Amino acid sequence: MKLLTKTTVYFLLIMLPIFAGGAFYLFGKFSKEIKHETDEELVNDKLQWLRYLDTAGINSPIFTLSTLEFNLTPTDLPVQSRHKLSGVTLYQETEDSESPFRQLSQVISIHGKNYQMVLRKSMIEKDDLIKNVIQVMLFAFSGLLFFVLLSNWFISKKIWKPFYSSLDKIQRLQLNKLEAVTFEHTDTHEFNQLNAALNNMTNRVHTDYTNMKELTEDAAHEMQTPLAIAQSKLELLLQDDTLSEEQLKAILLSYDELQRLSRLNHNLLLLAKIENQQYPVTEQPDLHTMVEKYLLLFEELIREKQLTIQKEMVDTAPWPLHPALTDIMVSNLLGNAIKYNYLHGTINIRLTTNSFSISNTSQIHEIPADMLFQRFKKQSNGYTNSNGLGLAIIKKIADSYQLTLTYGYENGWHTFTMNTGL
Known part of the structure; x- marks a missing residue:
């Protein structure tokens, strides 16, 4: 994960709980204020109704009035000195559904009789108001979060730009061009x-x-x-x-x-x-031509051992190598295949545009993996009259030009394969 992405993710992981907590806190605070205001309205309505009921006659129709918002019912319960506030859900015909109400209830005494007075106020409009406020809050918080993330991303990108510039120069460094590399002065001390x-x-x-x-x-x-x-x-x-x-x-x-x-x-x-990378790729030599050239140069050695050469090659195979190193690679691989072969042996050469392999028969056993490309390690196991640098040079060529060199042994056949990876 990139540094800029990582800091953005961490920032998002920190800010999301904070924004969510803030949204829940504001929602709770707003709901509480709405409920408090509604309760104050119910208390004020109660005081007005008490004043009105004190002046109403015993036969007033008000004592038989019963609605969702107001209900006065005779009761044997004792008079209550304080009212009781609660939330209830009742069926509302206009909405054709169960709707939330805030309810105030209290037992009062009117003209010597006890009545259960119930006052209610619908919360449905206030709930709609809360929903609208929540939507606005979510939109505002989302926009704010997006703006903060975007600002943080742009600011971080600008701040870290010198770092990425230096990193890019390091990745493109070449030993023979180090003197031309300069890391600029920035406005950040670190x-x-x-x-x-x-x-x-x-x-x-x-x-x-x-x-x-x-x-x-x-x-x-x-x-x-x-x-x-x-x-x-x-x-x-x-x-x-x-x-x-x-x-x-x-x-x-x-x-x-x-x-x-x-x-x-x-x-x-x-x-x-x-x-030291003193062999830059200035052209792409044809590997097919190079192989044919060394088969001709080694013709006498091949005839002396009476070897059979089997070829399966494309007509042209330009490879991303320095011509001198291509010469060395082909001559070493083909020379080893001839040198360590036996009388009447066989050499198989396969060449494509991105793969080159030479297989040869031999009485020498498999080369141990820990000695395969090591310098000065070829005097044992039958490899005589050698300074042990041939395969090490081929391996170094492969590594320097991002090629893949592999070795395989099966049923007396030694196979070296070079791939360009394309």
Whole structure:
């Protein structure tokens, strides 16, 4: 849930009970006032009727009058010093329904006789008035609540705008473009503190990135020269006819290890460049063309092992990769499929616009999951003459370009699959 939505929901959860409580309180207060005013009217009517009855003759028709609003009935009950007020519901012919009334009743004495006097006032019009008032209150409260929520939403959105701007910049950060990122000054102290911390952090990260990049490139470059000199010297020694067989074997072993060290240096530099995002996507190379190219380059190795190549590929498959990394990905996957295959083995290649997989037969068992894409972990389990960086490089390529790389093993078949996720 977004922060703005969350604060609005919390505000709504707080305000709804308050508004509901206020509405019930006002409703109760208004109803009480209506009832109080009606009771005062009944008391005033009682006083007027008492004055009138004191002057009326015993044979006055008033003593036989009986209506919903007034009723005077002879009774044997003792005279009451105080009247009694209550709410009753009676049938009202004009409304053709049961209607609420406020009733005043009291036993009084007139000309020496006791009478039960009952005065009533209909509450139906007052109930209608209360309903109208409630509707107006609900409309007013709803409008007020909507206005408050809308105002709170707009105010919160404006206040949090610098935060979301900084967040958007953080999400779009690229290591090679950190120097161009600046978090602006705002009129909110807390956001200024946050942006200042982010500016300091990005500056430190960019400095560390630049230093690491320069160190990696310089180290790789400086290592290549002595490696090349050592290899050339060993090549000259291998051509010396005066050396013994044991000396030649020692020199050849040293030469092979130097070559391995050179490949290791190159691969580590490549990994560092991929991690530093130094291979932006400037074009989309055709993976079909790339596969055909390396099948042709590896033709001699394929013929040597007498491998069967089975292809199921679309005519064109442009992928969102740097051309150099596409070369590395295809050559590594296809090279491994050839290298670790056996005589008369099979390689299956499947290519679609968003999926690329290479399956190969092999006598080597399944690669353990904890070693699959780890660096320097391929010397065991039959994987010899390898620096253990091939699959690590492919995995790094996949991660850097939001591709999905999976591995499967079934019945002697090793399968690596790359998906674009589109």
